[in-house]
Amino acid sequence: MRRPAGTLLTLATPIRAWAQRFAFLLLVGAAFALMLLGKADTVFVERARTAITDTVTPVLDVVSRPIASVAEVLREGQELAALRAQNAALRQENARLQHWQTVARRLQAENTALSQLLNVAPEPSTSYATGRVVADTGGAFVRSVLINAGRTMGVQKGQAALAGDGLAGRVAEVGQHSARVLLLTDINSRIPVVIADSRYRGILAGDNTSRPQLRYLPEEARPKPGERIVTSGHGGVFPPGLPVGRVATAEEGNVRISPFADWNRMEFLRVADYRMPGILMTDGATAPKPPGTPRPGMDRLPELPSASGEGGALAERALEAEAPRE
Incomplete structure (x- = not known):
């Protein structure tokens, strides 16, 4: 005999109430x-x-x-x-x-x-040699890197080392298959530069910080943050117009430059031969002594190129600052 639907609902109500009351315990027991x-x-x-x-x-x-x-x-x-x-x-x-x-x-x-x-005499052609940065010899007092390109690839002392966005430094030592590049931030680095817009010349001096200092600016120079800094070409080391960086801070008597080269992601350096020996000696070259009484530490450097005016003075200041340290 078929039971009415009301009877089934009456029987299911206590079971459902019991299941709802002990649902948590039932789930814990099932998990166990x-x-x-x-x-x-x-x-x-x-x-x-x-x-x-x-x-x-x-x-x-x-x-x-x-x-x-x-x-x-x-x-x-x-x-x-x-x-x-x-x-x-x-x-x-x-x-x-x-x-x-x-x-x-x-x-x-x-x-x-x-x-x-x-x-006008045409500019000499430029040759390049690219080397991978294989070691960072930087420390508390040195900012330089080693590249796997040397004399066999035409690398010579004094040549410019270029990163992807600008000048990174210059070649300081050369071997047959390697070379040491002195970076712009090294305390021994002195590079004649010029402010691209105002054309005021100065010396970019490294001090082992990430932002080298711009020195020997004229008194009337008022550099502003963001202005481009390029090489001036004085001293015959680098050609004019190589991008160096931008003015980061321009406080009174303390102008800092943010270089274009990214030191943290520098994997390759392109060494450029502009055929400008300038004031830097190459290996095996003999340097004539300057006329007059030689200055301390300067008897091994060649004679300054004939430069008049502010450019010659800036190049000579750079030599005086750099020679005792090398």
């Missing part, structure tokens, strides 16, 4: 039982877990497909918006580059015509 079963029969638990995984995986795959499709559409929409913005920026940059290309061609034509008119 599963732990014991897993320790007692690991093979059975592993097979059961594998079977459940095989059963649930297709269901999860079907459920995840719409979510993955929606995520893919959203990602493609974001990429499309980014591509549109990048395309607009590239179009503007292309227009600027075309303008400067036109200006550069016009200036190049004018420069060629004026050079021919004035019969």
